[in-house]
Amino acid sequence: MSPVLEARGLIKRYGRFPAVDGVDLAVEKGEVFGLLGPNGSGKTTTILLLLGLTEPTAGSIRVLGLDPLRQPLTVKRRVGYLPDQIGFYDHLTAQENLVYSARLTGLVSEEAGKRIAGALERVRLADVTHRRVATFSRGMRQRLGLAEVLVKQAEIAILDEPTSGLDPQSTQELLELIRELAAEGVTFVLSSHLLAMMQTICSRVALFRKGRIGLIGKVEDITSDILGGTHMVEVEAQNTDLVKVLAGAPHVSGVTPLKTGRWRVDADADVRADIARRIVGAGGALHSMTIRQSTLDEVYVRFFEGESHDVAA
């Protein structure tokens, strides 16, 4: 299957400053793909390039097989974009806003009416169809943004900070909608600094650093690569040397002594049962074990360790 979004050797310079400095990217249909990285690392510029809203200095882009610079209107019709601040007309109602944007994409009235009603129902805004958007909360505006994606039956939706400023319930509702739509084949590209949220929703992520992609892949794969495992077990035991006891144990990538009788075990699976068996089998006494899954926050911190966050400075 060919990717629905593809960038090769993408470079964007402002003067001599490279905002995007050689990005290669391929996103498949139905993926929820996350763009992560510090302020100024090139995420928004990459999005603008993908949308054909700014011209690359070098490199090529394909969006649904099209060149967004040569066929900007077709790309605009087939790709939904929700920037950080979605630009609805406050004095118009939810329905009027959707009618307006449907007209812009060339949708005729009867079909547009049907789609708009269905979309507002789907994003749970049917009750406020005729309310002015000025009265909408940020969560409602985000859902209206997704309604717009539904009305134009966009194949790709690019969302900048979709859940920032949303309360936990609104966040969950929005993420659930994204999951449902992705399962139906809509491809999402999300940009966000909310790593825990990104970990729950993204099928793959790209970590930007100074205009380049430093890491790309499934969260569990990059976690393994950077932290040496997806799971971390803290073990407290006596009469045992865990480094020796776990030598060659499957899934275990590292055993680090903490203080006397305590160790940290990095692994790519839940290895507690095996650890317990091996300690007892070697005549040791197991006191406690706690496990937790490594987070994207930890990967991020490790990856950017020692770096200034203001990469543009």
Ligand SMILES: Nc1ncnc2c1ncn2[C@@H]1O[C@H](COP(=O)(O)OP(=O)(O)OP(=O)(O)O)[C@@H](O)[C@H]1O
């Ligand atoms: N129009 C422009 N003119 C000059 N420099 C720009 C322009 N747009 C972006 N830049 C610079 O390019 C770099 C990348 O910016 P970009 O907005 O892509 O970063 P970002 O990763 O999206 O950051 P954030 O997380 O803050 O949104 C920054 O140093 C920014 O100052």
